[in-house]
Amino acid sequence: MAYALQQLINGVTLGMIYGLIAVGYTMVYGIIGMINFAHGDVFMVGAFLTLIGLVLLAGFGITSVPIALALAFIAAAALSAIYGWTIERVAYRPLRGSFRLAPLISAIGMSIVLQNFVQVSQGARDYNIEPLIPGSITVMTQGGFAVELSWMQVLITVVTLALLAVFTWLVTRTPLGRAMRACEQDLKMASLLGIDTDRTISLTFVIGAVLATAAGMLFLLYYGSINFYIGFTAGVKAFTAAVLGGIGSLPGAVLGGLAIGLIESLWSGYASVPYKNVAAFSVLAIVLIFMPSGLLGRADIEKV
C-alpha cells in the first residue's frame, strides 16, 4: 500500500514534467499541423541555460534560492525563446507550403543540430547540481516504509498545473489565442482578416520554448543531473504523451503526460525497470487502436 502510494507520487511528478513538454508539441501541432521534433532539444537547451544561469548567479554571490531560480529562469526563458523563434524562422518557415514531410525532416535535422551543438560546446559528460529545494513531508509510514512527498514534487505539480491554466486561458480567452485558433483552422482566411499569420506562428514557437524551459528547469532541479541527450528521451516520451492525450488539446497533453508517467513508475515498481518503455508504448498503441484521436482529441474537422 505504502509502496504503491510512493510509486503513484513519483509517477505523477514524472508525468507532470512530460505533460509540460507535451504542451509545447501540442501547441505547435495545433497551429501548423507539424510535429516539432526539435522541441525536446529546446527543453534540453533550457535545462542547460538554467544551469549556466545558476552557476553565474552563484558566482555573483546571489545565494538566495528563490531569487536565483527566478532570475535564472527569466534569463533562460528569454534565451530559449530566441532559440524557438530562430528554429521556426530558419528551419520551418521556408518549407511552409511544401509537401508535409519536408518540415518534419527539417525538424529532425534541427534536433540533431541542437544536440550536437550542446555536446560540442558543453561536452558529453553529465552535469550535476546539489538539490536546491530539499526537504519533504512524510505522508504515511507503514511497516517501516515511509511515503515521502518532497517539496520539489509539490513544486513540479503546482508549476505545471498553473502553467496549464494560464495557457488554456491564453488560448481560449485572449486575442492571441483566438488568432492562433483561427490560423489553425484556415491560415489564408486568417490572413485575409488582417492577422499577421507569420507573427502568430512565431509567437507559438516562442511560447512553446518558454514552456520547454520551465520543464527543463524542473527536470534539472528534480534529478540534479543533465546531459546533452536528455532532450531526446524526454522528447519522445512527451510526444507520446501529446498523441496519447489527443494532439492539439492542452489538457490532453498533461493528461497524456500523467498517463505515461504513471505507467512508467508503476511498471518499474511492480514489473521490470528495463521494460518500462515497452509498457508505456504498448499502452499508446492500444489507446490509438480504439481511440485514434487520443483521449481528449476531437475528430478531425474536414477541411474543404
Place this chain on the structure above:
Amino acid sequence: MAAPAPLLEVTHLLMRFGGLTAVSDLDFVARTGEITAVIGPNGAGKTTVFNCITGFYRPTSGALALMHADGHRYALERLPGHQIARRAKVARTFQNIRLFAGMTVLENLMVAQHNALMPSVVNGLLAVFGLGGHRAAERVALDKARGWLDTIGLLDRADDPAGALPYGAQRRLEIARAMCIDPVLLCLDEPAAGLNPRESEELSELLTRIRAGGCSILLIEHDMGVVMRISDHIVVLDHGKKISDGTPAEVRADPRVIAAYLGEGDEDEEPAPHDASAAA
C-alpha cells in the same frame, strides 16, 4: 450630379497562368459609396480579379490602386496578404464558405477585430493578464460584434459553433465577419449562391444597408435579380476581357452582353430583374 470619387482603380490588369490568360488588359473603376457588380459567364475571370485584389494572386502585370478618403493610396498588387485587410481595409468572402467552423459565432467576429485588440505583441501578452487597456478594447469589440449579430439576426446563436449554423446564416455571418474589419471595400464572391428567394431578398437588404453605412461593395454574382436590383454600376467580363461597363440599364441593353450570355446557352443567367422579388 458629379460622380463619386473613385475608390478602386484597376488598370491594365493582366493575369496569366502558364499559357492561359485568365484576365487580359482589364480596366475598371469602383466608386466610393457604390455597389459595383462584376458579372460574366463561368470562366470569365471574375474570381481571378478578386484574387488579385485581395492578394491571393500577384498579377502578371497591371495596377490595382485603392484610394482612401484621407488621400492615402495603396498599391494592392504589392501589399503583403494581411496588410490588405489591416491597412488598405479591403475585406472579402468566398464562393465556398470559409468560416472558422470550430469557433463560436461570436469568436468568428472577434477574430476579425484582432488588430484592434492586439496592436502589438506586448499588448497580446498583457491581455493574458487583463492589462494594457485590454478589457476596454475587448468590450468595444464585443459591442461591435453583437451589433452585427443583431443586424444579421444571429444574436441568439452567438455561442454556437459557426459550423452548426444553417447555410444561409453562415453566408450572413461571413459578411458580418468581413464587416468587422471596418472595410472601405467589401468584395463578395457569389454571396447569393445557394440561397432561396427569401434569403437572397434579405441579402439584398443587408448589402444596401452596408452601402448606406458608407462601405463600398464589389460584387460577383450570378443571381441577376440581386445584381440588377442593388448595383449602381456593372462591369461585364467574358473570356478575361471587359465587354461592357455601365449602369444596370445600359448593360442590360448592350448587345455584346446578350450575345455573351446567350452564347453560354444558360437561361438562368439572362438578365431577369423581377423574378426574385416576385417570389418573395
